[in-house]
Amino acid sequence: MNNPLARALRGAGINTVDVAARLGVDPKTVQRWMSGRMPYPRHRDALVRLTGWSQHDLWPDLPRPTQPEASGDEVRIVYPHRSTVPTDAWSRLFADAKAEIDILAYSALFLAEDITVSTLLRDKAVDGVRVRIALGMPDGVHVNDRGGEERIGDGMSARIRTALIGFHPIAEAGGELRLHDTVLYNSIYRADDELLINTHIYGRPASHAPVLHLRRWAADGMAATYLDSFERVWDSADKISR
Known part of the structure; x- marks a missing residue:
């Protein structure tokens, strides 16, 4: 079924x-x-x-609310780990973006290898949506530390290099790619006011960690905190030439 x-x-x-x-x-x-x-x-x-x-x-056919709930709760759902997020949830997230798409991760290889998502991101960049992707610096200190924590050694660096190849067409279409060397406590996937936050757990791959689906309601709420974090990492990251 x-x-x-x-x-x-x-x-x-x-x-x-x-x-x-x-x-x-x-x-x-x-x-x-x-x-x-x-x-x-x-x-x-x-x-x-x-x-x-x-x-x-x-049940995708259920009617969706057009206004925020009275409580203003920004948490839509909590997934126990990333692998329980529906496969098409990622493409639906980015497909709804009208202005901005942001990705902050160490590799985000699962998206780079998803032809539906990578093609969608490229098309969004062509259509004028600002697409920003910040990945870990393959030879960076914190990427090396993360590889050690997960007991995969250079595997983390290899994932990033593979992801960069997959994301390259997005940069060619007008998207922006940067490399960061920061400690990530979460990976951030943002489409306008919708965010999927993949928490990080010491010694476990991100795919085994919980994911929060947030919707930004307030300028000083939970989602805004994550967006501010993205901007701080983005500003310190190194640009990659197209």
């Missing part, structure tokens, strides 16, 4: 019987959900908690 709910449950390692037992429903009901039937709201909430996916990732 290619239904988002089926993919989410498979990714979380939860089978139909497990879901039925936890939610107190018949396994046939779960099978119908996985085939496309919409669950009741209380069951949707429970499935969000079980999978770590947002309601709109699980």
Whole structure:
């Protein structure tokens, strides 16, 4: 099954019987959900908690709010680790950008190797969206330290060099590439007011760490703090000639 709910449950390692037992429903009901039937709201909430996916990732046809919630909460969803973020969430994030796309990471190789995302970023740059990508300096001190922490040695530097090749067409299309030598506590992926923040955990690859999906509501909120961090690293990073 290619239904988002089926993919989410498979990714979380939860089978139909497990879901039925936890939610107190018949396994046939779960099978119908996985085939496309919409669950009741209380069951949707429970499935969000079980999978770590947002309601709109699980059921894309749900209506989306046009105004911020009264609470002004900037946290849309927390994914337990990056591999649970729906594959198409990255392309949908960048596809909605009208003015700015920012990427701050050590390598972001998973995006550079994603032909859908890399082509989208290139097309956005051609269309006049400001695309800025800051990757770790392959021979930098902190990249070397990160490689040691993850026990991959020079593997981190190799990932960055490979990612630079993948991102090169974006630079040719008008995007900006820079290299930084800073300690990253998070990787930042931004499209206008939407951000995916991949936290970093000592000794673990970023793909194993949680991801926060934020929407900026306020000039001094959580999202603004991450955006300020991006600007500080960007200003200190070295430009790469096209």
